[in-house]
Amino acid sequence: MLPSLGCWAPTHEGMSHFDAAVWGNAFATQLERPDQLAIEAAALAATIVLAGEDYRLQKESTEEQPITEGSTTNGDAVAVGLGVLAAGSSAAKWIGGDQGRDAEVLLESIILTDGITEILKHTVRRPRPANESNDSFPSGHTSFAFSMATFLQRSWTDDHGGWVGYLAYAPALYVGIDRIESNKHWPTDVAFGAFLGVLLTNVVYDAHYGEAGRPGLFGVRGLGLEPAVGTESAEVALVLRF
Numbered sequence: 001m002l003p004s005l006g007c008w009a010p011t012h013e014g015m016s017h018f019d020a021a022v023w024g025n026a027f028a029t030q031l032e033r034p035d036q037l038a039i040e041a042a043a044l045a046a047t048i049v050l051a052g053e054d055y056r057l058q059k060e061s062t063e064e065q066p067i068t069e070g071s072t073t074n075g076d077a078v079a080v081g082l083g084v085l086a087a088g089s090s091a092a093k094w095i096g097g098d099q100g101r102d103a104e105v106l107l108e109s110i111i112l113t114d115g116i117t118e119i120l121k122h123t124v125r126r127p128r129p130a131n132e133s134n135d136s137f138p139s140g141h142t143s144f145a146f147s148m149a150t151f152l153q154r155s156w157t158d159d160h161g162g163w164v165g166y167l168a169y170a171p172a173l174y175v176g177i178d179r180i181e182s183n184k185h186w187p188t189d190v191a192f193g194a195f196l197g198v199l200l201t202n203v204v205y206d207a208h209y210g211e212a213g214r215p216g217l218f219g220v221r222g223l224g225l226e227p228a229v230g231t232e233s234a235e236v237a238l239v240l241r242f
Helices: 020-030 033-063 073-100 101-124 138-162 164-180 187-209
Strands: 003-005 222-229 234-241
Touching: 020 033, 033 164, 033 187, 073 101, 073 138, 073 164, 101 138, 101 187, 138 164, 138 187, 164 187, 164 234
Parallel strands: 003 234
Antiparallel strands: 222 234
């Protein structure tokens, strides 16, 4: 029996969305990826550090409005723009032949981020700075903006490498600052919203695309050699996972 080189073929692991191991691995991955962990940890640390300064920072920001001039119109437009970019990116990849995988990741990221944000809003029931309602914590605009930024960053970096993808966080940060300067949210609402958007989108992304040793719902991105031994022959297949 001589080994032969098999075909180049895409593969799918066929795992269930309800497989706890897939999601557990995705959470564990956050602790092993410095680029992801640094952003998540910074947002969570900001939530804790700013807790004692909420009132002062809110007062100063709404009085001075140095960055956004307190325009919710501009902040909303930037958030929508991030969503459009993310949707356009996933649509382009679908047309390009990724079988809608990026689109699936994007949709699930939006649903999970928005769902948990709303649950927290109606559980915590924190009054907004202007006392217009009791759904201040966390900021939904910010969690959405950082979710879209994270999706764009991960997708771009996986395809092209480098640091350019991280620029997507700049407009997301603008959205967060705008929510403070327009007197819609406290600084801690924004910081924790950013944390949720980044963490949950990274988890959804990693749960689907996986990594070496931790296959996700789509298997593992990249190339690899896999042996296949039968009763009459042995093969080594070159497999493309995406």
